[in-house]
Amino acid sequence: MTAGAALLDDKERLAAADPAGMLDEVGGAGDQARSALRAAQASSLVGPQPEVVVVAGMGGSGVAGDVLTALAFGTSPVPVLAVKGDRLPAFVGHGTLLIAVSFSGNTAETLSAVEQGLAAGARVVAVASGGALAELARGRNSPLVTVEAPPGRMPRAALWSLLVPVCSAAEAAGVLPPLRDQVLAAADALDAEAAALEPAVPTDANPAKQAALRLLDRLPVVWGSGQLGAVAATRLRTECNENAKVSVVSAALPEANHNDVMGLEGGPGAGRALVLLRDEAGEHERDGQRIAAALEALGVDDPVVRLAGEGDALVRLARLTAFTDFTATYLAIARGVDPTPIRTLDRIKAALS
Secondary structure, three states: OOHHHHHHOOHHHHHHHOOOOHHHHHHOHHHHHHHHHHHHHOOOOOOOOOOEEEEEOOHHHHHHHHHHHHHHOOOOOOOEEEEOOOOOOOOOOOOEEEEEEEOOOOOHHHHHHHHHHHHOOOEEEEEEOOHHHHHHHHHOOOOEEEOOOOOOOOHHHHHHHHHHHHHHHHHHOOOOOOOHHHHHHHHHHHHHHHHHHOOOOOHHHOHHHHHHHHHOOOEEEEEEEHHHHHHHHHHHHHHHHHHHOOOOEEEEEOHHHHOHHHHHOOOOOOOEEEEEEEOHHHOOOOHHHHHHHHHHHHOOOOOEEEEOOOOOHHHHHHHHHHHHHHHHHHHHHHOOOOOOOOHHHHHHHHHHO
């Protein structure tokens, strides 16, 4: 057993290395999804079908917009766009559904975007635990889904608390098909993944621990296939950034075959590790061939691979995000880094407040 595996399989050392309980947060994603569904169903979200949907959110909250964009890709009758910043596109107006998502409710960029959207006549739906965004929504009689925010929970650990209401708002406007059964099935899938990837499962039987050790002291290069795989690749990058405090390169397939592959020309070598997050059900029929060609050209015969499997879109996403979140947290612990604090981000926010 390697030193890394010994650490990840030692219950007491693992708990000491994760004092704020990020692994517990990751493992509770299924309950998050169920609770978020109840909160969304209790809110008055029904509205007219918009001409366009824009989701404004940053960081761990903004991932919900990426998910909605991916889900809407093959089904939505109107364009769906995720915006991450203070400003909205010029086309935002009376026909726009603006879904604003901020876990704290105090994200400066998102609040700025909401003010701009309201001034332009957009219909706003807010998703937050409280804060200025919730106050603004109440003051403007805009729909609000209030999400749970237990003490110490970080926005990145609230993925399913946020994305379920965001998607529910789109469903209520006729942009997505009914989601209740998908959400409940996804919650069950999250529970199953947590049981397979939790700390009690030893490294030799735990794909997330194995992946974390393979990424240790390397630059992860993450490719995702299909719309959901691309979201998962971004998710692994940002989770590794915030939890493990490491840089990661991520890209979507097949676009990666037109540029990103050149960064690995000659093979990844000892300093990089290739990760493939595949949503085969969402791939183009040629994507498998494209991936095989890229691996052969690079001489890579053993990348880290995680498959989304079968089922509805949210179920497949659940399998991928459980893997990304457990892997990034184990990588932090293997590096000797507390996965929860984000001191540099906190300093930047304080400087801008």
